[in-house]
Amino acid sequence: MNHYDAIVIGSGAGGGVMAYRLSEMGLRVLVAERGRHEDPTSFTHDELAMIPRLYKHGGLQTTADNDVAIMQGCTVGGSTVINNAIWLRANLARVLPAWNAAGANLDRTEIEAAYHQLEQLLHVTPIAPYDPANPANESSSGAKTFLDGAAALGMKAQMLKHNRKGCIGCGWCNYGCRYNRKLSMLVTTIPWAQQLGATVLDSCQNLTIRWKKEGDGKLRAEGIEFTRHGKPQAATADRVVVSAGAIGSSALLLQSGIAANGQVGKRFHALGGVLVAAQMPYIANNFDGIGLTTLLDDNNPEIVIESFFAPPGAFSITLPGWFATHIERMEQYRYFAQAGVMVPTPPNGSITLDKKGNVKINLKFTNDRISLMKQGIRTLAELYFAAGAVAVFPGTFRHLDLYHPNDFARLDRLVQGADDLILGSAHPQGGNNISRDPAAGVVDESFCVHGFRNLFVADASLFPTNIAANCQATVMALSWMAAKRVAQA
Numbered sequence: 463m464n465h466y467d468a469i470v471i472g473s474g475a476g477g478g479v480m481a482y483r484l485s486e487m488g489l490r491v492l493v494a495e496r497g498r499h500e501d502p503t504s505f506t507h508d509e510l511a512m513i514p515r516l517y518k519h520g521g522l523q524t525t526a527d528n529d530v531a532i533m534q535g536c537t538v539g540g541s542t543v544i545n546n547a548i549w550l551r552a553n554l555a556r557v558l559p560a561w562n563a564a565g566a567n568l569d570r571t572e573i574e575a576a577y578h579q580l581e582q583l584l585h586v587t588p589i590a591p592y593d594p595a596n597p598a599n600e601s602s603s604g605a606k607t608f609l610d611g612a613a614a615l616g617m618k619a620q621m622l623k624h625n626r627k628g629c630i631g632c633g634w635c636n637y638g639c640r641y642n643r644k645l646s647m648l649v650t651t652i653p654w655a656q657q658l659g660a661t662v663l664d665s666c667q668n669l670t671i672r673w674k675k676e677g678d679g680k681l682r683a684e685g686i687e688f689t690r691h692g693k694p695q696a697a698t699a700d701r702v703v704v705s706a707g708a709i710g711s712s713a714l715l716l717q718s719g720i721a722a723n724g725q726v727g728k729r730f731h732a733l734g735g736v737l738v739a740a741q742m743p744y745i746a747n748n749f750d751g752i753g754l755t756t757l758l759d760d761n762n763p764e765i766v767i768e769s770f771f772a773p774p775g776a777f778s779i780t781l782p783g784w785f786a787t788h789i790e791r792m793e794q795y796r797y798f799a800q801a802g803v804m805v806p807t808p809p810n811g812s813i814t815l816d817k818k819g820n821v822k823i824n825l826k827f828t829n830d831r832i833s834l835m836k837q838g839i840r841t842l843a844e845l846y847f848a849a850g851a852v853a854v855f856p857g858t859f860r861h862l863d864l865y866h867p868n869d870f871a872r873l874d875r876l877v878q879g880a881d882d883l884i885l886g887s888a889h890p891q892g893g894n895n896i897s898r899d900p901a902a903g904v905v906d907e908s909f910c911v912h913g914f915r916n917l918f919v920a921d922a923s924l925f926p927t928n929i930a931a932n933c934q935a936t937v938m939a940l941s942w943m944a945a946k947r948v949a950q951a
């Protein structure tokens with residue numbers, strides 16, 4: 463059986479950075495990933511082909527009540543392979559006091575240094591504003607529509623930063639970048655770790671962590687067991703790092719019989735919401751360019767509004783209207799702009815296993831969250847009308863077509879709860895939260911699971927409370943910090 467200095471389970475934002483950092487520090491690393499190791503040049507612009515290849519559960523992961531679709535990657539590189547490459551630091555002045563109150567006292571200077579180092583490595587730069595006259599234009603026209611609408615209302619909006627280099631603006635980031643312009647873990651930290659000697663095993667199924675109790679009562683992770691291409695396999699290590707992502711990491715710990723005083727899977731939360739399409743009076747061709755480019759700087763940190771645009775299949779799922787109405791609207795695809803309204807949930811969801819061992823995601827967007835979402839939809843509709851939209855269609859199940867600000871009363875009448883909105887999240891968080899108190903968290907402030915000597919967590923499941931921002935930068939920064947502690951264990 464092979465022995466390693468460290469095993470990293472999962473190869474996304476957390477696992478990719480961890481594998482690279484540990485390899486750089488001279489450790490012999492094994493990365494064990496459930497998804498396949500894909501060749502990016504084989505990615506196609508075919509949604510139906512790419513979703514089952516790259517998305518967890520073929521893109522069909524939902525909360526236990528089926529109200530919220532939760533998107534995550536399942537491939538070497540994890541969700542970074544399918545994400546929008548937006549690099550947004552968390553507002554630490556707001557987030558760290560909340561984390562501290564939850565028992566996680568992290569050093570702001572150290573997090574900022576980690577952001578900075580990663581920004582250099584991953585070529586983080588501002589997305590260039592929409593400029594069709596520039597042959598190197600990468601943004602879609604929706605960036606301009608969004609900024610124009612915000613300016614007309616006297617609201618502040620900004621172009622976001624991203625980890626891309628030489629992007630040709632094809633707009634297919636959510637299905638993997640076949641041009642290697644998105645600097646996901648698949649094309650950066652994972653191959654860098656391999657060059658430094660790390661072994662990457664893809665397709666590791668039914669993985670569990672082996673552990674034992676030592677004489678002094680402390681627990682020690684010994685290694686992992688899994689099946690690969692139908693064959694049982696195992697590996698041992700001096701340290702094990704769980705980076706299977708929010709949901710996946712809690713599920714894996716529970717499946718391995720690790721409950722950490724019953725805390726594993728508790729305090730799960732997500733940033734999620736609804737997409738809103740705006741029909742413009744001109745051909746906008748928003749599919750032509752990066753879709754997620756701009757953010758509304760609103761005073762309410764609980765409402766995150768970002769421009770977005772999806773290829774036709776994904777667009778059609780969130781475009782309201784049934785049968786002929788839906789077809790007529792899809793025929794106008796080239797006229798649409800689109801943006802998302804997201805709100806954070808409090809850390810009161812959970813990840814559990816049912817009697818058969820199936821993973822259950824318990825998460826609700828309660829009515830106070832829906833009220834915030836309605837406020838955000840209204841702001842966004844106002845923005846689009848100010849930019850000249852002729853109609854605004856929020857992602858609802860019932861007909862809620864807005865043609866004028868006077869129609870907003872219908873929003874309150876027709877959207878009463880989570881069942882009325884087409885809800886989704888690409889930012890699940892928590893479930894293995896950091897807290898120095900073993901009765902209130904899964905890992906301590908050095909990212910080690912309470913009670914263990916050498917079992918660590920490094921991914922989005924660590925977040926004690928919602929960061930109310932796109933997560934990858936903060937996941938990577940925490941993993942960067944955790945690596946130092948892991949190497950010292």
Ligand SMILES: Cc1cc2nc3c(=O)[nH]c(=O)nc-3n(C[C@H](O)[C@H](O)[C@H](O)COP(=O)(O)OP(=O)(O)OC[C@H]3O[C@@H](n4cnc5c(N)ncnc54)[C@H](O)[C@@H]3O)c2cc1C
Nearest residue numbers: 472474476496540541545546547548707710921922932934
């Ligand atoms: C469509 C989409 C768009 C997004 N856009 C952005 C964006 O623009 N900017 C941003 O900041 N964030 C974005 N995000 C979110 C961001 O990508 C994630 O927050 C981040 O990747 C989370 O990192 P992670 O390490 O926690 O998990 P992941 O990156 O999801 O990695 C977890 C890995 O663990 C593997 N795994 C799970 N269970 C097991 C197991 N039992 N055994 C072995 N391996 C396992 C998974 O297959 C996966 O590869 C987006 C997410 C999605 C889905």
Ligand code: SF4
Nearest residue numbers: 629632633635639644
């Ligand atoms: S928009 Fe840019 S980063 Fe995204 S898939 Fe196309 S070339 Fe790659």
